[in-house]
Amino acid sequence: MSDSRLQEVLDRQEINELMAHYCAALDTMDLSRLGRLFTPDCTVAYGPDPRLQACGNAELTRSLERMWRWSRTSHHLSNVCIEFEGADDARASSYVLAWHERADGSTATIYGQYRDVLRRQDGVWRIHDRRMLMNGCDAGFKVDIFPLTRNAPPAGWIAPDIDKV
Amino acid sequence: MSDSRLQEVLDRQEINELMAHYCAALDTMDLSRLGRLFTPDCTVAYGPDPRLQACGNAELTRSLERMWRWSRTSHHLSNVCIEFEGADDARASSYVLAWHERADGSTATIYGQYRDVLRRQDGVWRIHDRRMLMNGCDAGFKVDIFPLTRNAPPAGWIAPDIDKV
Amino acid sequence: MSDSRLQEVLDRQEINELMAHYCAALDTMDLSRLGRLFTPDCTVAYGPDPRLQACGNAELTRSLERMWRWSRTSHHLSNVCIEFEGADDARASSYVLAWHERADGSTATIYGQYRDVLRRQDGVWRIHDRRMLMNGCDAGFKVDIFPLTRNAPPAGWIAPDIDKV
Numbered sequence: 001m002s003d004s005r006l007q008e009v010l011d012r013q014e015i016n017e018l019m020a021h022y023c024a025a026l027d028t029m030d031l032s033r034l035g036r037l038f039t040p041d042c043t044v045a046y047g048p049d050p051r052l053q054a055c056g057n058a059e060l061t062r063s064l065e066r067m068w069r070w071s072r073t074s075h076h077l078s079n080v081c082i083e084f085e086g087a088d089d090a091r092a093s094s095y096v097l098a099w100h101e102r103a104d105g106s107t108a109t110i111y112g113q114y115r116d117v118l119r120r121q122d123g124v125w126r127i128h129d130r131r132m133l134m135n136g137c138d139a140g141f142k143v144d145i146f147p148l149t150r151n152a153p154p155a156g157w158i159a160p161d162i163d164k165v
Numbered sequence: 166m167s168d169s170r171l172q173e174v175l176d177r178q179e180i181n182e183l184m185a186h187y188c189a190a191l192d193t194m195d196l197s198r199l200g201r202l203f204t205p206d207c208t209v210a211y212g213p214d215p216r217l218q219a220c221g222n223a224e225l226t227r228s229l230e231r232m233w234r235w236s237r238t239s240h241h242l243s244n245v246c247i248e249f250e251g252a253d254d255a256r257a258s259s260y261v262l263a264w265h266e267r268a269d270g271s272t273a274t275i276y277g278q279y280r281d282v283l284r285r286q287d288g289v290w291r292i293h294d295r296r297m298l299m300n301g302c303d304a305g306f307k308v309d310i311f312p313l314t315r316n317a318p319p320a321g322w323i324a325p326d327i328d329k330v
Numbered sequence: 331m332s333d334s335r336l337q338e339v340l341d342r343q344e345i346n347e348l349m350a351h352y353c354a355a356l357d358t359m360d361l362s363r364l365g366r367l368f369t370p371d372c373t374v375a376y377g378p379d380p381r382l383q384a385c386g387n388a389e390l391t392r393s394l395e396r397m398w399r400w401s402r403t404s405h406h407l408s409n410v411c412i413e414f415e416g417a418d419d420a421r422a423s424s425y426v427l428a429w430h431e432r433a434d435g436s437t438a439t440i441y442g443q444y445r446d447v448l449r450r451q452d453g454v455w456r457i458h459d460r461r462m463l464m465n466g467c468d469a470g471f472k473v474d475i476f477p478l479t480r481n482a483p484p485a486g487w488i489a490p491d492i493d494k495v
Binding site: 002003006009010013017020021023024027028029030031049051065066068069072073074075076077078097099101105107142143144 | 332335336339342406408409410411423425427441442465466468469478479480481482483487489490494
């Protein structure tokens, strides 16, 4: 009992670091390292445009070459939540603040989320399915990421008339 | 001995995810879910204005309806530190980068902290008392959050005359 | 076996909080607390300029008095990865979003990383060597932090001609 709970703690740590490694590989554009973080038959969708989707880690790393249109990026990961669905299966949600700079110095920031399905294969946790959601973004960010669904106010709700609360 | 240390690790994980769930519930404006993350007799204070304070989770969720004046928000939690004061009592501090957008597209970002008292009731960790502090904010953020206290320089301290260090 | 794995989990927690305490001490300018987070014979380098480097925690806290030229700061730590090299030796990498405000209200934000060597001395984990890297920064940030190395695109790579992907 205690041993299986400890194993889950260790699995959480490995999954946390896996998700941090994705950010590090993307920010250094080490795409071969990035590809190895996903299962060979992974599916990834950042948005509805087919160019923002990939099947398999080979297609994923090819499609992520588009990130070279940015001169610098920084992906700050937080709010990681993990649920296990089996000894080798898990789901995770996380937040990412992703900053991007173009060669002309202009920038684009997205405040987003990843929703992941994770699998352990050959003793190593990998991302099997990743979907990205957008909580919000600044005016410079134009990529069509899936929007987060947010509850609407109840009918008749009136906004407070001041900015202080 | 070892079992109690493992239990504390599991408790930390649950508290970490509790704090992430608060962010997720706020960003989706799922206020009934948000209310269940707090004890029924919780106290919450974001700032000195009584409208920024609440007693009990029912009052809290009602008062947080004010967040609908923003069209989109994103709360990025990090720097989580937890100390246990008993098997079912803990204190936590954390950092939050909270981005907010108005319907007109203007934005407001606060760089803040949460200081929490946590209690386990009926086997579930909940926030019993939350106080927010503001490290800083951008020009668009006008809400009167409690300011962080920062040590002043010693008498006679002279700022370096350049911006490079 | 199980006990040593649990000990490593506890060590990771302590190192995570050590790194958060650095941020908290810097944002409150509690430099004596900050100094105690480093080994007495630590080495720290934020950039190539000798004024951005320090040997020993006494020199470090003196040199960090320069942070008083900012009126407010906020250091948001994430993406923490830790590898152990012995029972009392570890290496860590982490991301930091560091926001700074000048007395005139202008701001400077860096999206960076810390690369740390950690040592346990007298039963307490401390930072023994810290090097900072810069993924990117906004136009207001002028400090000469070591730049992150990023792979260049392959010869002949053509950027997509649109901003949507």
